[in-house]
Amino acid sequence: MKTNLLDFTLAELSDYFLSTGEKKYRAKQVFKWIYENRISSFQEITVLPVNLREKLEISACPGNIKIKKKNISNQTNTIKYLHLLSDKKSIETVLISEAKRKTVCISTQIGCALRCRFCATGMMGLKRNLTAGEIVEQVLSIIKDSKENITNIVVMGMGEPFHNYDNVMKAINIFSDENGLSIARKRITISTAGIVPAIKRYADEGNKANLSISLNAVSDEKRKKLMPIGRTYPINDLISSVRYYTKKANKKVTFEYILIDGINDSVEDANKLAKLTGDISCKINLIPFNPIGNKYNRPSDEKIDKFFRVLSSSNIQVNLRWSKGEDINAACGQLVSFS
Numbered sequence: 262m263k264t265n266l267l268d269f270t271l272a273e274l275s276d277y278f279l280s281t282g283e284k285k286y287r288a289k290q291v292f293k294w295i296y297e298n299r300i301s302s303f304q305e306i307t308v309l310p311v312n313l314r315e316k317l318e319i320s321a322c323p324g325n326i327k328i329k330k331k332n333i334s335n336q337t338n339t340i341k342y343l344h345l346l347s348d349k350k351s352i353e354t355v356l357i358s359e360a361k362r363k364t365v366c367i368s369t370q371i372g373c374a375l376r377c378r379f380c381a382t383g384m385m386g387l388k389r390n391l392t393a394g395e396i397v398e399q400v401l402s403i404i405k406d407s408k409e410n411i412t413n414i415v416v417m418g419m420g421e422p423f424h425n426y427d428n429v430m431k432a433i434n435i436f437s438d439e440n441g442l443s444i445a446r447k448r449i450t451i452s453t454a455g456i457v458p459a460i461k462r463y464a465d466e467g468n469k470a471n472l473s474i475s476l477n478a479v480s481d482e483k484r485k486k487l488m489p490i491g492r493t494y495p496i497n498d499l500i501s502s503v504r505y506y507t508k509k510a511n512k513k514v515t516f517e518y519i520l521i522d523g524i525n526d527s528v529e530d531a532n533k534l535a536k537l538t539g540d541i542s543c544k545i546n547l548i549p550f551n552p553i554g555n556k557y558n559r560p561s562d563e564k565i566d567k568f569f570r571v572l573s574s575s576n577i578q579v580n581l582r583w584s585k586g587e588d589i590n591a592a593c594g595q596l597v598s599f600s
């Protein structure tokens with residue numbers, strides 16, 4: 262099997278070149294051509310001697326995923342890509358365009374083990390983790406196809422990123438490398454359902470990408486029903502790990518709260534949410550639920566507005582986020598691939 266060079270950080274690529282009898286500086290040349298010139302074949306790297314290009318063609322590849330399908334939402338300037346992987350499994354990736362801001366929402370697993378009740382990906386169960394190269398190539402593939410200058414990455418697609426911790430961290434290293442895509446870590450956001458030990462590890466390792474917590478309920482009873490991970494990590498433990506992160510990283514955290522009709526959208530819920538997060542350096546994103554054909558519904562505009570006003574009157578930084586791409590099932594919680 263060919264070695265996928267997208268699996269390597271620049272340092273690892275240098276080691277790979279040295280281990281195959283090549284000079285270290287060749288690794289930097291190849292890295293730059295992969296990420297800056299977006300080559301599809303090593304033959305395109307004209308700065309390399311012909312024999313090295315041929316050697317690479319035989320032993321390695323600059324990625325191995327393909328676009329199988331594209332759904333375009335003209336209403337919201339959103340494109341959902343179905344990417345085909347080398348084992349014929351597929352994943353979804355979304356490009357969201359808002360003026361100059363071009364955001365790619367990437368997947369980190371095929372399916373997800375956490376089975377959150379409001380999420381289509383959770384209905385699939387977990388098939389497997391993505392490799393670092395498969396995570397990275399989703400962004401490269403969209404850059405090549407759309408010709409857009411990608412400004413932001415959100416790790417909020419299929420999968421729980423902290424269940425594929427090492428590959429996700431490696432992908433962030435690759436995205437932010439100034440010899441490659443050079444997307445600053447402050448423009449990358451990882452969203453977790455709340456894996457408490459991983460939040461602490463992330464804080465300890467000092468990764469500068471942003472952190473977002475999918476909270477969605479303010480009592481353990483409700484959270485366990487919506488998010489089975491709540492049985493393992495109660496809200497108190499989750500909040501303690503978030504406090505630890507905000508202090509250690511000296512950064513704000515974002516809480517995502519999906520509003521579901523009659524489940525977590527009462528004024529009482531909003532007051533409890535304000536109390537729970539009031540002394541944490543944070544902002545809250547309220548996301549009206551995107552239907553996925555199960556028993557849950559989106560609250561009325563009036564209820565959403567009331568919930569929002571309770572938080573904003575408590576001096577909490579709160580945003581109402583209407584997900585993009587609902588009409589093509591590309592919105593939060595709607596990503597799924599059955600193959």
Ligand code: SF4
Binds near residue numbers: 375383
């Ligand atoms: S919301 Fe995230 S963590 Fe929960 S099932 Fe969906 S992909 Fe997994």
